[in-house]
Amino acid sequence: MTASITEQRAAVLAASSANSGSREVVLDVRNLKVYYSTPLGDVRAVDDVSFKVYQGEILGLVGESGCGKTTTAMAILRMVQPPGGIVGGEIMLDGIDLVPLGEAQLREVRWNTLALVPQGAMNSLNPVMRISAQIQEAIVTHEGKQDKRKLKERILNLFTLVGLPSRIYDMYPHELSGGMKQRVCIAMAIVLNPSLIIADEPTSALDVVVQRVVGQTLLDVKRRLGVSMILIGHDMGLQAQLVDRLAVMYAGHMVEVSPVATIFKEPLHPYTQLLIESIPSIKERKPLKLTEGLTHDLRNPPPGCIFQGRCPKVMDICKQVKPPLAEIKLDHQVACHLYD
Ligand code: SF4
Numbered sequence: 470m471t472a473s474i475t476e477q478r479a480a481v482l483a484a485s486s487a488n489s490g491s492r493e494v495v496l497d498v499r500n501l502k503v504y505y506s507t508p509l510g511d512v513r514a515v516d517d518v519s520f521k522v523y524q525g526e527i528l529g530l531v532g533e534s535g536c537g538k539t540t541t542a543m544a545i546l547r548m549v550q551p552p553g554g555i556v557g558g559e560i561m562l563d564g565i566d567l568v569p570l571g572e573a574q575l576r577e578v579r580w581n582t583l584a585l586v587p588q589g590a591m592n593s594l595n596p597v598m599r600i601s602a603q604i605q606e607a608i609v610t611h612e613g614k615q616d617k618r619k620l621k622e623r624i625l626n627l628f629t630l631v632g633l634p635s636r637i638y639d640m641y642p643h644e645l646s647g648g649m650k651q652r653v654c655i656a657m658a659i660v661l662n663p664s665l666i667i668a669d670e671p672t673s674a675l676d677v678v679v680q681r682v683v684g685q686t687l688l689d690v691k692r693r694l695g696v697s698m699i700l701i702g703h704d705m706g707l708q709a710q711l712v713d714r715l716a717v718m719y720a721g722h723m724v725e726v727s728p729v730a731t732i733f734k735e736p737l738h739p740y741t742q743l744l745i746e747s748i749p750s751i752k753e754r755k756p757l758k759l760t761e762g763l764t765h766d767l768r769n770p771p772p773g774c775i776f777q778g779r780c781p782k783v784m785d786i787c788k789q790v791k792p793p794l795a796e797i798k799l800d801h802q803v804a805c806h807l808y809d
Contacts, residue, residue: 494561495664495697496522496545501558503537503544510768514540514553516721519794522665525695527687529712529729531703531744535764537721538701542667545699546585547575563664580611584658586651586668586687593654594642600653601638607660627656630693631686648679652686659690666690666698672707684711705748709733714800717741720764722775723794727801737803739780774806782807 503515515537522528530538543549545560547567560567562582570578587593595603604624609615625635631652642650651671658666668687672680684707691698700712708715708729715732717725717740725738736742765771765778774780774787786806794804 493524494521495524495563496699497559497561498541498545499559499561501541501544501560502556503540503549503553504556506552506554507768511556512767513721513770514767515544516770517558518718518721518723519558520716520723520726522697522699524697525691526713527691527698527700527711529708529715530699530701530718531705531708531715532718533703533764535720535767536718538718539669540721541718542585542669542699542701545665545667546579546583580607580661580663582664584661584663584666586654586658586666586671588670588673594650596642599639599641600645603653604657604660607657611661623660624656627660630659630690631656632682632689646679647675648682651675651679651683655683655686655690659694659696662694662696664697666696667701668698669701670703671700672704673702680707687711705744717744720770720775721767722804723802724776724805725801725803726794727803731801737797737801737808738776738805739782739807740776743781774804 498521499519501515501518502513504511504513518537518541520528530541532538540549540553544555545562545567547555547570549555555568558568562578567575567578594600598606601621601624604627605620608620608623621638624638628635628637633649633652633656637645637649637653642653645653654671655668658668671687672683675683687698687700688711690696700708702708712729715725715727715729716723717732717738719740725732725736725741727737732741733745736745763778765775771777771788772791773789774783774792777783777787780787784806790806792804792806792809794802795808796802797808
């Protein structure tokens, strides 16, 4: 009999913990390509992207709108909708490739192993179901019927973990503030103890004070449960406070990956340098710096470097040879000919 995904995952985890000693890789995305088919040609939204997420870390995925960060997340969740599709690469989660899995196997993986904290909490919660009923449904769907008292105790423990008061148990989503709703989504994401949580701009619709509370909740969850996360966003300040490593995307390509402190101290890719220079400072009043030019047409990428049209340091070789993402310092990868 074929082993279920949960059994396969348990076997892979047991084997990897027996061989542990180095950082354990939870997610290994290899040469991922996601294209959207259009009458005028394929839009290469994600083009040959590779990166890893390690056990217990938060990886920040940043870049301007349209750079492919959300498409990458949707591909990991296997939720890319037609006319889009994964046309190449592997998505290894706990040692199992998600790309060839069918719908039944994916249902087992989602929530159990992989969970999403969505951008708009209000849109993802069912407005006519009490908060407790929504969380119970997620548990019962994946684990089967449970003792009611134990179920309630488990949900109240979850509330404590994400800083929610027990009185919301019987409330409806519209009775909660934006920050509370987002913390309900975090509670739902961790309820089945997944290996990886993808948080897609979870604070984007919130004011700065609530953003901080939700950010702190994510940090608490990471510390207490040791869960790995991908935090998608374009707020570099928030990323600096929350993530362990930062991955920078541009026009469907990964251009730099590094520990967050290193990347803020010494950004190497010209695009990352411009992104960091564009962060406004309250200490020093200076004109806002903008990255001039436009991203090229994703249906027709130029030969060579993807950033050549906007790069202030462009050289002849950049127009002919595509720079690979290479580790040029310990744990610091960059795709740029300046470091050949
Ligand atoms: Fe700029 Fe060339 Fe580096 Fe691309 S490879 S980022 S064009 S210097």
